[in-house]
Amino acid sequence: MNIGSTFFAIRRTLLVIGAALGVAMALPASAEETIKIGLVTALSGQSARAGEAITRGLTIAIDELNAKGGVLGRKFELVRRDDEATPAKGVIAARELIFKEKVAVLFGGLDTPVSMAIVPIVNAEKVPFMGPWAAGTAITQNKANPNFAFRVSAVDEIVDKAMLQYAQKTFKTKSPGMILVNNPWGESNEKGLTAALAAKNMKAAGIEKFEGNDVDVVPQLTRLKSAGADTLFLVGNVGPSSQVVKSLDRMGWKVPIVSHWGPAGGRFTELAGPSAKEVHFVQTYSFFGKQSPVGEKVLKMLMAKYPDIKGAGDVTPAVGVANSYDAMHLVALAIQKAGGTGGDAIRQGFYKIDAYDGLIKKYAKPFTPENHDAVGENDYVWTHFIDNQILPVAMK
Numbered sequence: 050m051n052i053g054s055t056f057f058a059i060r061r062t063l064l065v066i067g068a069a070l071g072v073a074m075a076l077p078a079s080a081e082e083t084i085k086i087g088l089v090t091a092l093s094g095q096s097a098r099a100g101e102a103i104t105r106g107l108t109i110a111i112d113e114l115n116a117k118g119g120v121l122g123r124k125f126e127l128v129r130r131d132d133e134a135t136p137a138k139g140v141i142a143a144r145e146l147i148f149k150e151k152v153a154v155l156f157g158g159l160d161t162p163v164s165m166a167i168v169p170i171v172n173a174e175k176v177p178f179m180g181p182w183a184a185g186t187a188i189t190q191n192k193a194n195p196n197f198a199f200r201v202s203a204v205d206e207i208v209d210k211a212m213l214q215y216a217q218k219t220f221k222t223k224s225p226g227m228i229l230v231n232n233p234w235g236e237s238n239e240k241g242l243t244a245a246l247a248a249k250n251m252k253a254a255g256i257e258k259f260e261g262n263d264v265d266v267v268p269q270l271t272r273l274k275s276a277g278a279d280t281l282f283l284v285g286n287v288g289p290s291s292q293v294v295k296s297l298d299r300m301g302w303k304v305p306i307v308s309h310w311g312p313a314g315g316r317f318t319e320l321a322g323p324s325a326k327e328v329h330f331v332q333t334y335s336f337f338g339k340q341s342p343v344g345e346k347v348l349k350m351l352m353a354k355y356p357d358i359k360g361a362g363d364v365t366p367a368v369g370v371a372n373s374y375d376a377m378h379l380v381a382l383a384i385q386k387a388g389g390t391g392g393d394a395i396r397q398g399f400y401k402i403d404a405y406d407g408l409i410k411k412y413a414k415p416f417t418p419e420n421h422d423a424v425g426e427n428d429y430v431w432t433h434f435i436d437n438q439i440l441p442v443a444m445k
Contacts, residue, residue, distance in 0.1 A: 083126040084119070084390055086111070086380070087146035089139050089167065090158025090182075092131035095288045095316060099159045102369025103181050104129060107156065109350050109370075110377035120384050128152060132163050134286075139163035140170065147176050153390040154179055154380050156373065159286070161185030161234035171197045175392035177399070179380055181373040184208060184309065185237045189421040197396055199421045201376035201409075203310060205234075207426045208331055209241030212307050213249070215431055216280050219329070220305040224254040226278030228269060228293055230285040231258040238284040238309060254278040261289050266296045274302055283308040283328065290328070291320035298324050305329070313366035318437045325434050332430045334371035334409050335441050336361035343408050347374060362438040372424075375407040379415060379423065
């Protein structure tokens with residue numbers, strides 16, 4: 050081979066190598082074009098239905114945003130991890146999403162104890178956290194400065210006032226008893242309910258606790274009955290709440306039950322039996338009844354994407370879908386306002402949102418430095434189970 054041909058052969062080889070290196074170097078930039086949204090929630094076990102509802106609400110919102118080109122010229126990508134309703138596993142999942150996946154915003158899930166364990170991490174790492182379900186007051190009111198935890202969901206201290214108001218209006222309650230799960234969520238509601246009662250010069254007939262794995266709470270309920278409780282305020286997720294209902298059946302005690310939204314999170318009717326329908330619980334949204342244009346649009350999108358959804362009754366629990374749908378759109382607006390995906394810029398971007406016409410409501414200045422909760426006391430719907438569907442109580 051002469052010198053000329055050798056030169057051209059080397060040149061061709063270098064061009065091929067250069068092209069290959071160019072492709073390799075382009076990969077990280079290409080991968081970075083998506084804005085990663087993390088989700089830590091229960092995807093298995095008794096509360097898996099709640100995790101799936103949150104996933105669906107996020108997915109529908111992300112599909113809608115991506116169809117319009119995303120935000121800042123970048124599309125969104127959802128990355129999920131299962132916390133198995135366990136704080137320790139939730140912390141591991143959150144760390145993986147923050148440090149390995151580099152998510153721009155981390156969504157929490159169903160359980161207050163899990164979210165409470167994650168919040169110190171997001172505040173330390175300056176990664177915005179969005180809660181679409183867990184209602185513990187201290188999740189957003191965590192005393193951090195700056196505070197990176199936001200929420201589109203119920204808030205215990207507000208729900209507790211609503212529970213008392215509803216019980217008095219519906220059941221003429223005068224001496225309520227509390228039956229609460231023995232964890233930070235139960236503690237949050239004990240404080241809130243006690244304060245709500247005190248504001249009306251009332252006291253609880255009694256306060257009883259139960260563990261998440263208890264299969265019989267007859268002793269606690271017997272004490273409440275002996276104390277003269279005329280209504281029960283129930284706080285617990287699917288499994289524990291179903292055990293309360295079955296224990297009441299074994300006692301033969303027919304007493305009104307006004308509950309936080311725990312029963313909506315999974316297979317409550319299956320686990321609790323026929324008396325499940327007697328539990329009245331709070332929600333932030335229902336797909337039954339006349340819908341707003343946004344509600345009609347979201348229901349159509351859900352039916353088109355998920356074959357198991359034939360109508361409003363199949364969107365269950367609706368609260369998970371609705372909260373996460375609105376929350377994702379508010380996150381997108383915050384990123385738009387931030388002009389980038391830096392954590393502190395997004396945090397401040399939330400304060401710059403003026404309005405958003407959402408599914409739950411029309412939001413006006415949903416977040417301020419003093420208030421990180423977008424849903425207020427006038428945004429709740431009271432529901433119960435009828436034939437395994439969550440229906441507004443007024444629609445009996």
